[in-house]
Amino acid sequence: MLQQKKIAFIGAGNMAEAIFSGLIHQEKVAAEQIHVTNRSNYDRLNHLREKYGVQVSTSKEEVLQNADIVILAMKPIGVKDAVNDIRPLTSKNQLFLSVLAGITTEYISNLLGHSAPVVRVMPNTSAAVGSSATMIAAGDNANEEDMEMTSSLFEAVGMVKQVPEHDVDSLTAIAGSGPAFMYYLVEGMYESLEELNLDKDLGKEVIIQMMQGAIDLMKSTDQSPRELYLNVKSPGGTTEAGLNVLEDNDYQDIMIECIKGAAKRSRDITKELSTLPEKTLS
Ligand SMILES: NC(=O)C1=CN([C@@H]2O[C@H](COP(=O)(O)OP(=O)(O)OC[C@H]3O[C@@H](n4cnc5c(N)ncnc54)[C@H](O)[C@@H]3O)[C@@H](O)[C@H]2O)C=CC1
Numbered sequence: 396m397l398q399q400k401k402i403a404f405i406g407a408g409n410m411a412e413a414i415f416s417g418l419i420h421q422e423k424v425a426a427e428q429i430h431v432t433n434r435s436n437y438d439r440l441n442h443l444r445e446k447y448g449v450q451v452s453t454s455k456e457e458v459l460q461n462a463d464i465v466i467l468a469m470k471p472i473g474v475k476d477a478v479n480d481i482r483p484l485t486s487k488n489q490l491f492l493s494v495l496a497g498i499t500t501e502y503i504s505n506l507l508g509h510s511a512p513v514v515r516v517m518p519n520t521s522a523a524v525g526s527s528a529t530m531i532a533a534g535d536n537a538n539e540e541d542m543e544m545t546s547s548l549f550e551a552v553g554m555v556k557q558v559p560e561h562d563v564d565s566l567t568a569i570a571g572s573g574p575a576f577m578y579y580l581v582e583g584m585y586e587s588l589e590e591l592n593l594d595k596d597l598g599k600e601v602i603i604q605m606m607q608g609a610i611d612l613m614k615s616t617d618q619s620p621r622e623l624y625l626n627v628k629s630p631g632g633t634t635e636a637g638l639n640v641l642e643d644n645d646y647q648d649i650m651i652e653c654i655k656g657a658a659k660r661s662r663d664i665t666k667e668l669s670t671l672p673e674k675t676l677s
């Protein structure tokens with residue numbers, strides 16, 4: 396399905412790199428099919444070309460010409476300028492995938508001013524290793540074939556779930572931002588290594604394998620997280636001592652607030668930009 400397709404990335408940051416590096420490593424797409432541009436950082440484009448063999452250009456025209464799929468991967472705040480800039484170079488025959496947090500397909504369609512299909516996509520940086528949890532939601536003009544194309548692209552870099560667009564803000568908190576919350580937790584564990592006078596390399600290896608094992612076990616069982624941690628906890632034991640500290644500090648409430656805060660931010664981005672741009676063409 397993806398063979399021969401020209402894929403244009405508008406934006407060449409962390410997320411764009413995670414997606415196309417994953418696609419290339421999984422051998423789903425050849426590096427020559429990927430065309431990348433950014434605002435103005437040619438050194439960055441050059442670095443990406445040398446590292447992955449992708450096509451890069453500062454000319455948006457070159458990148459967009461005959462592109463089948465256009466992936467919008469700039470920061471949400473820059474979407475208006477970016478799409479205004481490329482609009483004359485786009486056509487309704489191209490499939491637009493927006494990975495921008497908090498930006499609706501309606502907003503993108505209004506900026507584009509034509510009836511090209513737009514799909515909202517929320518991946519995460521684990522795409523780089525083929526392990527993203529990617530949410531996809533159809534905009535009004537996206538048909539089944541467009542969704543299949545989007546699915547097949549992102550299945551190459553992990554799991555894909557098609558969801559209604561009204562759920563994407565909440566799912567962004569988990570699928571998109573979630574990895575950062577995990578890394579933050581692990582950073583805390585790393586910091587404990589020093590206080591415990593443990594060898595850092597050994598400790599890091601143990602922490603990563605411990606996390607991997609916990610994930611493997613969760614995937615292999617119907618047991619709830621509560622059952623799983625109760626299996627670990629012994630009366631008067633070490634786990635109980637640690638869990639007491641977490642409970643005393645309302646750790647789970649904090650985690651719930653963390654996810655809700657991220658979801659709210661996604662909804663607020665939409666609201667901040669909610670004065671929809673006027674349709675430029677009928
Ligand atoms: N970093 C992550 O884990 C995730 C990010 N996202 C979304 O991906 C998007 C990009 O995020 P990052 O890659 O982290 O940001 P970043 O700051 O690393 O990259 C942004 C890129 O957009 C380019 N850009 C800005 N204005 C432009 C314009 N007018 N024309 C062309 N290119 C332009 C910049 O030059 C840069 O290459 C955001 O909208 C974010 O919400 C979505 C899921 C996860």
Ligand SMILES: O=C(O)[C@@H]1CCC=N1
Nearest residue numbers: 495496567570571572
């Ligand atoms: O922090 C952000 O806004 C983006 C979206 C999800 C992950 N990173």
